[in-house]
Amino acid sequence: MSSSVNPEEAQWKNPNIYSRKEKSLGLLCSNFLKLCDREGVDSIGLDNAADQLGVERRRIYDIVNILESVGVLSRKAKNQYKWNGFSAIPKAVDLLKKEGLKDQSAVSSTSHSVANVIACNHSDLKEKGQDKTSGSHKIDNRKEKSLMILAQNFVKLFHCSDVDLISLDKAASALLGDMHDPMAMKTKTRRLYDIANVFVSMNLIEKIRSPDNGKPAFKWIAWKENPRTGSPAASKSDDSKRRTFGAEITNTTSKRCRADSSSDLVSNGQVKRLKVAKDDELKDKNQEMSTERLNGHGTMEFVFGPFGPASLPKAGVSGKENLKQTQNWEDLASTYRPQYQNKAASELFAHYVEAWESWQVEAANELHKQHLN
DNA sequence: ACGTCCCGCCAGGAT
DNA sequence: ATCCTGGCGGGACGT
Numbered sequence A: 001m002s003s004s005v006n007p008e009e010a011q012w013k014n015p016n017i018y019s020r021k022e023k024s025l026g027l028l029c030s031n032f033l034k035l036c037d038r039e040g041v042d043s044i045g046l047d048n049a050a051d052q053l054g055v056e057r058r059r060i061y062d063i064v065n066i067l068e069s070v071g072v073l074s075r076k077a078k079n080q081y082k083w084n085g086f087s088a089i090p091k092a093v094d095l096l097k098k099e100g101l102k103d104q105s106a107v108s109s110t111s112h113s114v115a116n117v118i119a120c121n122h123s124d125l126k127e128k129g130q131d132k133t134s135g136s137h138k139i140d141n142r143k144e145k146s147l148m149i150l151a152q153n154f155v156k157l158f159h160c161s162d163v164d165l166i167s168l169d170k171a172a173s174a175l176l177g178d179m180h181d182p183m184a185m186k187t188k189t190r191r192l193y194d195i196a197n198v199f200v201s202m203n204l205i206e207k208i209r210s211p212d213n214g215k216p217a218f219k220w221i222a223w224k225e226n227p228r229t230g231s232p233a234a235s236k237s238d239d240s241k242r243r244t245f246g247a248e249i250t251n252t253t254s255k256r257c258r259a260d261s262s263s264d265l266v267s268n269g270q271v272k273r274l275k276v277a278k279d280d281e282l283k284d285k286n287q288e289m290s291t292e293r294l295n296g297h298g299t300m301e302f303v304f305g306p307f308g309p310a311s312l313p314k315a316g317v318s319g320k321e322n323l324k325q326t327q328n329w330e331d332l333a334s335t336y337r338p339q340y341q342n343k344a345a346s347e348l349f350a351h352y353v354e355a356w357e358s359w360q361v362e363a364a365n366e367l368h369k370q371h372l373n
Numbered sequence B: 001a002c003g004t005c006c007c008g009c010c011a012g013g014a015t
Numbered sequence C: 001a002t003c004c005t006g007g008c009g010g011g012a013c014g015t
Helices: A007-013 A025-036 A046-053 A057-069 A088-106 A114-128 A134-144 A147-160 A168-175 A182-201 A279-283 A319-324 A326-335 A343-372
Strands: A043-045 A073-077 A080-083 A205-209 A216-220
Touching (some): A025 A046, A025 A057, A046 A057, A057 A073, A147 A182, A147 A216, A168 A182, A168 A216, A182 A205
Antiparallel strands (some): A073 A080, A205 A216
16 A cells, blocks of 8 residues: 555556546646637637637636636637737736725725625625616626636735735635635635636746645735736746646546546656647637647647647558557557547547558558568 | 545526 | 526545
8 A cells, every 4th residue: 555656657657547637727727828829819719729628618618707807818709708818917907906995995994804805895796786686686696606706806805905825715705704604615615726726827826835824825926016017927938837737738538537548648757748730630620719720830839638649650651660660659559549639639540540550450461471472 | 634626517698 | 499608516636
């Protein structure tokens, strides 16, 4: 039962292990941002984004709602978001700050405590829904609980209170006001984890241990004092600060507890980063995502996954040489069967494998014949 | 044991 | 009627 197996190493040895780290919302957010933050991208289609990132659409909703809360995206239409870019963050945050402070003074609070900021937001939301028919009340209630509002309130906490470090349970209990139902607390905290992870991946906040109690808490790290309007998000490309998770890889589609999932290609203990190689593989999707393709101009290294078609052996190319390594390739193929995020790519891979196998049989027969002659 | 948070169900809104 | 959106909480993973 000795346990000192490094998870990364374990995954190398047994690539079928499910790793939740590969699927975190933060990582997904990073990849989503990389997908969007490219020249020519103006409009984001959720379906397309989900396809390209290999995740359920549901997860995209989480991301866009949180991103919308800080102005990076704005909803254009059903299934369509406008990319405003990182430069929109300072303005949005400033607005939230003003809003928060205004509400605060309206409630005549003298102390800028976390609870006060939240209390103000509650009253704010209630004011906005003047008409109290049961229907609109329900909608307000739903809106009030939305990830976007929650994320905005979370941002306000940092900017409108004099508290520097905010733990999630503190934020959750403040958000809930008087109500301290344990179940509600748990739910709220779960949502805050989601939001915090996205903000961390954008380097808006940072997770640190509170010096007081050693418990994790969050600190705002982007333009707290000195908003520089128009500058990109502090951090946008500062990958070194992001959670590393051992390696940077995308969210794969493997389900929890599924042993049939395949492996990652690992090289020297690191998961290989691959750009998407073939435009055509995904091209039949709607085009609104971008005018340029993923392997186009190399500003963004979109991490598509542990595997890309580029790494595949090209069936039928320089057969003799390949033949020598047939066994190696076979081993490799069976060990490192890639796990594509979308159906098209997955099918393409299956096709490659099939072609490879039939070619290999053919080549072996040929070789055998030559031997006999 | 407990903190973290992925996952997908399903209600409700939009088209 | 169908599709889109997203709140919600169970329960698995990580430490």
